[in-house]
Amino acid sequence: DGGITQSPKYLFRKEGQNVTLSCEQNLNHDAMYWYRQDPGQGLRLIYYSQIVNDFQKGDIAEGYSVSREKKESFPLTVTSAQKNPTAFYLCASSTPRLAGGHNEQFFGPGTRLTVL
Amino acid sequence: ILNVEQSPQSLHVQEGDSTNFTCSFPSSNFYALHWYRWETAKSPEALFVMTLNGDEKKKGRISATLNTKEGYSYLYIKGSQPEDSATYLCAFLNFNKFYFGSGTKLNVKP
Numbered sequence: 001d002g003g004i005t006q007s008p009k010y011l012f013r014k015e016g017q018n019v020t021l022s023c024e025q026n027l028n029h030d031a032m033y034w035y036r037q038d039p040g041q042g043l044r045l046i047y048y049s050q051i052v053n054d055f056q057k058g059d060i061a062e063g064y065s066v067s068r069e070k071k072e073s074f075p076l077t078v079t080s081a082q083k084n085p086t087a088f089y090l091c092a093s094s095t096p097r098l099a100g101g102h103n104e105q106f107f108g109p110g111t112r113l114t115v116l
Numbered sequence: 117i118l119n120v121e122q123s124p125q126s127l128h129v130q131e132g133d134s135t136n137f138t139c140s141f142p143s144s145n146f147y148a149l150h151w152y153r154w155e156t157a158k159s160p161e162a163l164f165v166m167t168l169n170g171d172e173k174k175k176g177r178i179s180a181t182l183n184t185k186e187g188y189s190y191l192y193i194k195g196s197q198p199e200d201s202a203t204y205l206c207a208f209l210n211f212n213k214f215y216f217g218s219g220t221k222l223n224v225k226p
Contacts, residue, residue, distance in 0.1 A: 042219065103212075
């Protein structure tokens with residue numbers, strides 16, 4: 001079955017530690033996205049990638065880093081520089097508009113990160 | 117950061133009621149407006165992708181309209197059912213970035 005997987009579902013880390021969240025898709029989508037959700041707020045864009053080996057900062061990129069070495073994978077690292085990392089993180093993929101798609105986003109199940 | 121607003125924040129209706137919610141977005145640099153449905157413990161799923169002013173889309177009992185000139189979209193649910201209970205998100209596409217509203221949480225009581 002085609003889809004997006006994120007692991008783990010729940011993650012606990014000590015303050016000051018870097019942590020990497022996994023996102024894998026087998027939908028053959030070029031574009032991938034990372035969002036963060038906090039209570040009472042909409043999804044906010046952290047980073048996005050339109051193509052392999054290229055990525056762009058979203059609106060809240062500070063304290064995060066990404067890589068896009070393979071089309072299928074877009075891991076997100078939450079660094080110790082992120083001041084308030086506890087949140088729910090969603091990964092998504094889509095066919096870019098410029099490639100003839102409508103950017104309809106397909107989402108993973110999410111990772112809930114708690115920093116103690 | 118562009119502002120996308122959804123109202124109401126939450127809605128409680130009885131089974132069989134019809135309901136509607138609003139998504140407001142900037143009227144400039146419009147590329148698309150998406151509606152997503154997010155059920156508890158599941159991933160958000162796309163309902164509609166709307167790109168043209170005046171667009172009307174329908175899927176079963178759910179429909180949506182779009183006014184890009186004034187910057188709003190309405191989502192309608194006719195004859196709500198308990199399985200319609202979910203959070204409904206709208207997302208405004210500006211170039212290659214999405215801006216999401218905070219959602220309308222719908223609870224349909226049997």
